[in-house]
Amino acid sequence: MEFDYDLFVIGGGSGGVRAARVASANGAKVALAEEDRYGGTCVIRGCVPKKLMVFASEFSTFPDEAAAYGWDMKLSAFDWPGFRKRLHGELDRLEGVYRSLLDNSGVIMFDGRARLKDANTITISSGEEVTAKHILVATGGHPVRPDLPNAELGMVSDDIFHMEELPKSILIVGGGYIACEFACVLAGLGVDVTLYYRGAQILRGFDEEARGIIAEGMSEKGIDLHFGTNIVEMAPASEGRPAEGELTESEASMGAPAGELSQGAKVPDDYKGPIRVKATNGKEAEFDAVLFAIGRNPNTTDMGLEEAGVELGRRGQIVVDEYSQTSVPSIYAIGDVTDRVNLTPVAIREGMAFVETVFKNNPTPVDHKLIPSAVFTQPEFGTVGLTEEEAREKEPVDVYCTSFRPMRTAFAGQPYRVLMKLVVSKETDRVMGCHIVAPGAGEMIQLAGIAVKISATKADFDRTVAVHPTLSEEIVTMRDPMRSG
Structure with a gap:
């Protein structure tokens, strides 16, 4: 049977775009459909804009810190409208980059919502119906609201x-x-x-x-x-409600007293x-x-997945095997829609492994072990491997850790503390986990993640000469375990 495309990707986020580009570069005829903005959660409504907001928020501490170092700095009020304008300008630029990457790779783009008609047929809200030998679902997820009135x-x-x-x-x-x-x-x-x-x-x-x-x-x-x-x-x-004696239309119809919201009354759409x-x-x-901020669910609603025979999990996620293949052989899925490890770099890796498996005849399972990650709180949190609690459940461990006030902020009289921690196997001396709470922890854990991934031992860390004076030197200077067991 002849198909319109060798691969049809549903979803224009980081994982789907990478898979489409690499497959096209390998000679496949590829199309991609995206109903919203190219770039997906990470670029448009996640990692990128959030990190820019993190940068913006950190400036608020500079004047007090600078004063301790002899500088007289003043910040005016934060200009949210001005920042937001620049932020959205940057997101528009990045979306354009994603579109250009696909276009330059020869990928045909459809701006519309795609649904499965069957195992090889896709219908698009813009009116097209196309067929593909392989379909890759990379539709990501969405934040959820609680089941609560109003x-x-x-x-x-x-x-x-x-x-x-x-x-x-x-x-x-x-x-x-x-x-x-x-x-x-x-x-x-x-x-x-x-x-x-x-x-x-x-x-x-x-x-x-x-x-x-x-x-x-x-x-x-x-x-x-x-x-x-x-x-x-x-x-x-009560503030922001109609003036005393006035009722909204919905409240009046329910006989509500002025200034009070009856249970079940409709809130005006323009209420601010x-x-x-x-x-x-x-x-x-x-x-x-x-x-x-109570969680995210996979984007699988009204996509025709179940009608096509694709198995979904309890939370609506697409169930896949180690090669990202669904219960329907021609349909694969990667990224947050599978609810495995919901991180952008993981989705990209899954997309590349999919192309290796399907278009390069090189079956490649995705390695989801020992993935470093960062939480951009202030201070940041970088982590890779097992937590102390997880490691203790597996085997006896030595825990090397230190918590202290870093030089820069301690000098400025600020109270913040940092944490450096290694969880080490007593039997093999292998570092099972590394956890850092400190400014720049995301940058540090990327490099520490290499050592943990290649099964470096505590002795390997000890042999590494410290870079002084830095926060990260504590990772290689801790000699005695704080706890064992």
Whole structure:
């Protein structure tokens, strides 16, 4: 059977674009459909704009720090509209780069929503219907809102970059890396930040000791942390409501008293006033904005996947094997839509492995072990390998760690602490995990990740001469374990 294309990619994010380009360079006839903006979550509404916001927020600490070093610096009020304009200009530029890369690679682009008609047929919202020998789904994921009345009053992470103005106060609901990163960013931009998290400590799944240091740093930054706490109710606050004696149309139809919102009454679509929130502990408070950062779900709804025979998991993720192949042989999936390791560089690796497997006759499973990652809180968190808790469950370990005030901020009288930690196998001396909480931890963990990936031992670290004076030298100067067992 002849097909229109050798490969049809659904999704124009980093993973899908890389797979399309590499397959085309290998001689395949390739097309790609994207319903929104090219670049996907990372470039348009994730890693890139968030990191630019991190940079912007860090300047707020410069005057106080500079004063300790003899400089007299003054910052005027943060210009959010001006920053946002430059931010979106940069995102437009990057999207153009992605389009150019595809075009120069000979990939045919369809701007529209693609659905599966069957195992080899794709329909596009722009009206086309095409066939492909292989289909690659790389549609990513999306932030979720809670099942709560008036939840539409709150933002999700996609909305942060489109705010017309910065709120004076914000409640962030969640304790994962997205919640913690935006809490630090917004606090640095001058917003009064409160965080509710239903768990006992932020950043569940990461190293316990590192989590504690980061929570301590967030509190010192002025972020009001509430653990074991969640929202039970939210509604427009009295401020910003209609004037006394006036009712919205929906309230009037329900017989609501003036100035009060009846349960179930529709909130006006243009409501921009403060939000009243009731927490599980019974306390009520008002915030100018609420941000839900409670998780992300795969983008698999209404794509025709199940009708085509593709197996989906409990959370809607596409189930794949080690070669990213679905239950339908002609259909593959990579990236966040598979809910394996939801990181942009991983999606790119999965896309390249897919091309090796399908178009280069070189079956290549994706290696998801010992992936370094960073959380861009302030201070940053870099991590690779097993946490101390995970390692202890496997075998006896030695834990080398140190926590201290770094020279630069200690001199300026700032309270922040850093953490350097190695988790080492007692039997083999292999470094099983490395965890760094410090300014620039993301840069440090990239290089430490190489050592951990090649199974370097603690003796290998010890043989490495320290670069002095630096924060990172502590990784190679810790001689005695802090804990063993």
